[in-house]
Amino acid sequence: MLPPVESQPAMTAPSVAEPAPKTAAEPLIRIRGLHKFYGTFEALKGIDLDVRSGEVVVVIGPSGSGKSTLIRCINLLEDYDRGEVLVDGKRVLRGAQLAAVRAEVGMVFQSFNLFPHLTALANVALGPLRVRGLPRREANARAQTLLERVGLADQAYKLPGQLSGGQQQRVAIARALAMEPKVLLFDEPTSALDPEMVGEVLDVMQSLARSGVTMVVVSHEMGFARRVADRVIFMEAGRVVEQASPEIFFTKPNEERTRAFLQAVLQH
Amino acid sequence: MNLIDTFFNWAVFRDSLPALLQGLWITILLGVVSIVAGLVSGLLMALLRLYAPAPVRALARIYIDVFRSIPLLVLLVLVYYALPFVGIRLSSFTSAATALTLVSCAYTAEIFRAGIEAIPKGQFEAAEAIGLGFFSSMRDVILPQAFRIVVPPLTSNCINVLKDTALASVVAMPDLLKQATQAQALSANPTPLIGAALLYLLLLLPLVRLVGYFEARHRAATR
Numbered sequence: 001m002l003p004p005v006e007s008q009p010a011m012t013a014p015s016v017a018e019p020a021p022k023t024a025a026e027p028l029i030r031i032r033g034l035h036k037f038y039g040t041f042e043a044l045k046g047i048d049l050d051v052r053s054g055e056v057v058v059v060i061g062p063s064g065s066g067k068s069t070l071i072r073c074i075n076l077l078e079d080y081d082r083g084e085v086l087v088d089g090k091r092v093l094r095g096a097q098l099a100a101v102r103a104e105v106g107m108v109f110q111s112f113n114l115f116p117h118l119t120a121l122a123n124v125a126l127g128p129l130r131v132r133g134l135p136r137r138e139a140n141a142r143a144q145t146l147l148e149r150v151g152l153a154d155q156a157y158k159l160p161g162q163l164s165g166g167q168q169q170r171v172a173i174a175r176a177l178a179m180e181p182k183v184l185l186f187d188e189p190t191s192a193l194d195p196e197m198v199g200e201v202l203d204v205m206q207s208l209a210r211s212g213v214t215m216v217v218v219s220h221e222m223g224f225a226r227r228v229a230d231r232v233i234f235m236e237a238g239r240v241v242e243q244a245s246p247e248i249f250f251t252k253p254n255e256e257r258t259r260a261f262l263q264a265v266l267q268h
Numbered sequence: 269m270n271l272i273d274t275f276f277n278w279a280v281f282r283d284s285l286p287a288l289l290q291g292l293w294i295t296i297l298l299g300v301v302s303i304v305a306g307l308v309s310g311l312l313m314a315l316l317r318l319y320a321p322a323p324v325r326a327l328a329r330i331y332i333d334v335f336r337s338i339p340l341l342v343l344l345v346l347v348y349y350a351l352p353f354v355g356i357r358l359s360s361f362t363s364a365a366t367a368l369t370l371v372s373c374a375y376t377a378e379i380f381r382a383g384i385e386a387i388p389k390g391q392f393e394a395a396e397a398i399g400l401g402f403f404s405s406m407r408d409v410i411l412p413q414a415f416r417i418v419v420p421p422l423t424s425n426c427i428n429v430l431k432d433t434a435l436a437s438v439v440a441m442p443d444l445l446k447q448a449t450q451a452q453a454l455s456a457n458p459t460p461l462i463g464a465a466l467l468y469l470l471l472l473l474p475l476v477r478l479v480g481y482f483e484a485r486h487r488a489a490t491r
Contacts, residue, residue: 075396075397077393077396077397099396099399099400099401100399102397102398102399103399105397106397107393107394109393109394109397111390113390113391113393113394114394115391115394115408115409115413116413117412117413117416126398126400127399127400130400130404130408131398131399131400131401131404175398176398178398179398179399
């Protein structure tokens with residue numbers, strides 16, 4: 001569930017799968033011993049990771065470190081070979097349950113992946129309409145509210161091809177939010193954008209983080225990680241090398257490899 | 269007898285025209301029935317070929333390969349003349365429609381498969397990520413995009429089916445060609461055949477132009 005939006009109480013309408021009351025100790029995402037192979041190449045070498053409800057986790061690391069693979073395993077866009085992934089206490093596995101688990105996990109892609117034949121509004125309304133079974137009027141109303149939230153109220157009836165990259169990515173964020181997911185995954189959400197559009201997307205993400213949305217963000221945006229993250233995770237060669245709060249992570253990291261990476265990316 | 273009297277005999281043409289138009293109607297009816305049945309079954313076959321469990325997938329592939337290989341005339345003769353030996357007796361219309369549909373289904377399935385496979389992987393992932401099931405993913409996301417891609421080849425296939433209806437005359441269907449050959453025999457003059465050719469052109473030329481238009485539009489849209 002998303003936290004309420006002050007001006008729009010409709011946003012707090014109950015979602016289909018209300019979570020059972022859980023103890024504070026139980027993480028929203030729980031990953032244990034996750035291994036993933038591409039042929040003989042081991043992309044993930046035993047990842048353990050917990051994400052608490054309301055937490056913003058930013059995953060950084062060199063390309064090929066497995067960070068995208070990791071978050072794609074959370075909603076099983078990528079099959080994993082060993083270990084387990086639990087979202088809100090439910091195991092993420094192939095089978096009849098999968099669509100229901102996926103509906104609780106929003107995903108924002110590097111290349112937006114909007115549906116090009118549908119308007120911005122229809123893109124956002126599709127999930128509530130088909131998965132949550134909302135009547136079309138309600139689904140459209142929810143979509144309109146979310147487009148307002150990402151600053152695109154006046155673009156609702158445009159096709160994705162008529163929008164800028166930054167606008168498309170904001171529609172994609174609204175589309176993910178429309179399912180009222182328990183967690184939002186971002187897979188390098190600004191990497192395909194022209195530089196002048198990065199800011200508008202990061203602003204939306206920052207406001208989501210402030211309103212308490214649980215987020216796991218794979219990104220190269222160090223400024224965003226520093227400002228917004230509750231925890232920064234550094235991955236390299238399929239392993240979590242280091243994780244810490246941004247204050248500690250960016251000022252006095254423990255690991256030599258973290259220091260080397262930060263030096264390389266922060267130098268310019 | 270000169271050329272005009274032989275091939276473009278107005279009196280003969282006028283006399284044969286009612287029969288020709290009757291034949292044209294049968295041709296259109298047979299074509300439309302086969303095209304619609306071929307589209308529906310072809311889409312289903314494409315989905316089986318792509319997404320069914322492995323054994324069904326293999327069967328679908330075999331079906332598609334076999335019915336794209338077998339000459340329609342052979343199939344038509346089998347359906348009309350051989351099936352009665354195992355107790356299945358179909359009318360000439362049903363035989364022709366069945367044979368045309370069986371073949372059109374195979375070609376249509378390949379066209380749809382190519383269209384679906386042309387949709388970027390990210391579209392499937394985005395549909396999966398918001399929790400859409402298979403049916404909704406197909407109906408709301410994948411097929412609407414695939415349809416746009418396959419309109420030109422589908423129209424081409426429709427033209428082929430309409431042309432192939434002429435083969436139905438071998439199973440005694442009173443289609444356009446059959447009517448023309450009968451009228452030719454009756455009047456001892458080939459003018460009705462010319463008339464039939466004109467009617468075929470009248471029917472199919474607009475469709476051929478339509479394919480060209482769709483292709484130009486598609487190029488413009490994806491430039």
